[in-house]
Amino acid sequence: MYHHFFRQTLQSFGLVGLLAGFNFTPTYLHASASSDADALLAQMTLDEKIGQMVQVDSAALKDKADVRKYFLGSVLSGGGSDPADNSPATWKKLTDEFQAQALQTRLKIPLLYGVDAVHGHNNIDGAVIFPHHIGLGATHDAKLIERAERVAAEEVAGTGVRWAFAPCIAVARDVRWGRTYESFGSSPELVGELGAAAVRGLQGEVLGKNSVLACAKHFAGDGGTTNGQDEGDTVCDEATFRKMFVTPYEPSIKAGVGSIMVSFNSWNGVKMHGNKHLLTEVLKSEMGFQGFLVSDWAAIDQLGTNYQADIEMSINAGLDMIMIPAGPGEGHNYAEFIADLKDSITLGKISPTRIDDAVRRILTVKYQMGVFENPWTDPALTAKIGSPEHRAVARECVRESLVLLKNEQQMLPLKKDLKHLAVVGSAADDLGIQCGGWTIDWQGKVGNVMSGGTTLLAALKKSVSTNTEIIYSPDGSDLKSADAIIVVVGEPPYAEMKGDRADLNLAAADADLIAKAKATGAPVVTLLYSGRPLVLGKSLETSDAFIAAWLPGTEGEGITDVLFGDFKPAGKLPRPWPHDNSELNCAAFAAPATSPLFASGFGLTYDADMKPKEFKTAALHE
Numbered sequence: 001m002y003h004h005f006f007r008q009t010l011q012s013f014g015l016v017g018l019l020a021g022f023n024f025t026p027t028y029l030h031a032s033a034s035s036d037a038d039a040l041l042a043q044m045t046l047d048e049k050i051g052q053m054v055q056v057d058s059a060a061l062k063d064k065a066d067v068r069k070y071f072l073g074s075v076l077s078g079g080g081s082d083p084a085d086n087s088p089a090t091w092k093k094l095t096d097e098f099q100a101q102a103l104q105t106r107l108k109i110p111l112l113y114g115v116d117a118v119h120g121h122n123n124i125d126g127a128v129i130f131p132h133h134i135g136l137g138a139t140h141d142a143k144l145i146e147r148a149e150r151v152a153a154e155e156v157a158g159t160g161v162r163w164a165f166a167p168c169i170a171v172a173r174d175v176r177w178g179r180t181y182e183s184f185g186s187s188p189e190l191v192g193e194l195g196a197a198a199v200r201g202l203q204g205e206v207l208g209k210n211s212v213l214a215c216a217k218h219f220a221g222d223g224g225t226t227n228g229q230d231e232g233d234t235v236c237d238e239a240t241f242r243k244m245f246v247t248p249y250e251p252s253i254k255a256g257v258g259s260i261m262v263s264f265n266s267w268n269g270v271k272m273h274g275n276k277h278l279l280t281e282v283l284k285s286e287m288g289f290q291g292f293l294v295s296d297w298a299a300i301d302q303l304g305t306n307y308q309a310d311i312e313m314s315i316n317a318g319l320d321m322i323m324i325p326a327g328p329g330e331g332h333n334y335a336e337f338i339a340d341l342k343d344s345i346t347l348g349k350i351s352p353t354r355i356d357d358a359v360r361r362i363l364t365v366k367y368q369m370g371v372f373e374n375p376w377t378d379p380a381l382t383a384k385i386g387s388p389e390h391r392a393v394a395r396e397c398v399r400e401s402l403v404l405l406k407n408e409q410q411m412l413p414l415k416k417d418l419k420h421l422a423v424v425g426s427a428a429d430d431l432g433i434q435c436g437g438w439t440i441d442w443q444g445k446v447g448n449v450m451s452g453g454t455t456l457l458a459a460l461k462k463s464v465s466t467n468t469e470i471i472y473s474p475d476g477s478d479l480k481s482a483d484a485i486i487v488v489v490g491e492p493p494y495a496e497m498k499g500d501r502a503d504l505n506l507a508a509a510d511a512d513l514i515a516k517a518k519a520t521g522a523p524v525v526t527l528l529y530s531g532r533p534l535v536l537g538k539s540l541e542t543s544d545a546f547i548a549a550w551l552p553g554t555e556g557e558g559i560t561d562v563l564f565g566d567f568k569p570a571g572k573l574p575r576p577w578p579h580d581n582s583e584l585n586c587a588a589f590a591a592p593a594t595s596p597l598f599a600s601g602f603g604l605t606y607d608a609d610m611k612p613k614e615f616k617t618a619a620l621h622e
């Protein structure tokens with residue numbers, strides 16, 4: 001209590017920066033933001049306050065005027081809520097239309113538009129798509145990740161969006177979990193460090209007018225559920241839970257993260273969205289999180305059987321903004337939420353103090369971001385979407401994310417002037433598989449998923465000499481004359497619970513392709529596109545060289561940079577690699593009984609005498 005009062009007093013006198021030496025980590029540039037928020041709060045009606053606590057999916061807002069009618073504080077585009085024409089210009093028009101409605105309200109409080117920009121601005125056509133977090137985890141490169149997220153922020157802001165539901169700072173402990181690829185790795189320290197770097201990239205050193213609001217998610221324990229079941233139950237004592245799943249949020253809080261998304265999962269049978277101890281006592285009071293808590297997608301509906309009781313439990317637990325995907329006639333919708341919440345406040349089930357705290361947190365973030373002064377984003381940023389300098393940063397991420405697991409007789413790097421280079425596996429020319437889930441569609445999709453990307457096959461064609469013949473044989477039926485063979489195998493795109501898998505064996509068809517290639521007698525390098533380590537069985541033995549490429553995104557030339565030795569492999573495993581399905585369950589959080597096939601941190605490189613070509617990626621910011 002006094003801590004908060006003292007900070008408020010300091011901030012109002014702008015002294016907070018002078019006391020940076022104290023344990024106050026000033027996270028706000030605008031020392032007046034909280035007093036501005038208080039002044040506005042004092043003018044607001046209950047309806048206006050409730051409206052700020054509501055975030056509605058754009059697909060549910062059939063009538064955009066409801067933004068004005070209900071004083072909505074935020075609109076989102078969930079995984080699949082893209083405008084039909086998915087261009088940056090159409091997105092900018094869509095978000096501006098919603099903002100225009102918000103600015104017609106009595107107090108003209110701007111809204112924040114949010115999207116799942118989880119590996120670049122992955123909802124829109126032509127964006128630069130970065131490696132998913134598991135690949136960024138393999139880079140172990142916080143500075144690079146900060147630069148990557150700054151690029152993502154520019155592309156997000158280029159479409160009028162100022163809020164990204166990222167970084168995911170899950171500590172994925174069981175690779176059967178369909179969201180393993182959204183986690184930087186299995187170590188809370190690595191996840192904490194890289195998550196904070198992502199926050200700095202999105203928001204800048206402090207929340208300000210160039211920030212895209214970051215959203216550390218999903219608090220907490222999403223990556224520790226039993227058997228890796230998405231939205232399941234994480235079972236362990238509090239000390240383990242804190243060490244593994246709560247401490248990774250500290251670096252993001254220190255970096256000034258302005259929002260945190262609460263997780264669907266439960267801890268020891270209690271839903272996170274109803275856990276006042278963790279949300280209020282631990283996260284807000286003990287850890288000093290000053291931003292606001294947003295729910296996940298209709299997550300409060302899972303708390304119980306009575307929606308009004310769900311609302312009371314979640315808001316009283318510490319939720320400040322509720323994500324509501326449903327519109328009129330679609331289940332628990334935003335009009336129902338607003339009526340029920342007002343009713344609960346009137347009945348004294350939720351205190352005005354709690355409502356004021358929630359709204360103050362939301363308004364303070366909006367003031368720090370300068371959206372009151374400028375609710376629009378810079379159209380010059382729209383022009384930078386998909387730009388060469390943006391793609392160069394993503395290409396660097398791809399290069400650094402690749403983990404070389406095997407390189408018999410130094411098969412790699414390949415020569416660019418090989419006579420015949422065979423490429424096997426349809427994934428070699430499939431941008432959708434290369435990008436994975438959360439790409440244009442929630443689940444992603446195979447095929448040419450978006451414009452502007454470079455598949456591995458296209459990158460190979462750009463890299464080899466003019467007298468090299470590239471033989472593309474997806475099914476491996478035409479390999480007779482190959483001097484070397486690249487086999488590309490992996491997982492089809494998926495997201496969230498759709499990716500939960502109990503059997504992580506490499507697909508039999510993929511194993512057959514590798515064996516078929518090897519049978520020719522030519523050296524074989526296998527490239528694996530996957531959201532997690534897979535059980536490789538004999539396929540590792542059969543391959544002369546093996547690269548874990550994770551889900552690299554649109555910049556396939558980052559892979560050829562390594563295959564041809566212009567860049568030495570630098571990636572290190574961000575999590576252990578299991579021998580077989582019996583080693584998958586790490587949810588017990590104890591060290592696995594048996595040693596893994598490859599330990600966390602494993603990664604080969606080329607011989608020391610390999611001279612990597614110097615890469616001068618344009619420094620994005622001086």
Ligand code: GLC
Pocket residue numbers: 077078079116165217296297
């Ligand atoms: C999803 C995810 C969350 C995402 C949200 C909005 O269900 O759990 O990561 O940010 O809904 O799309």
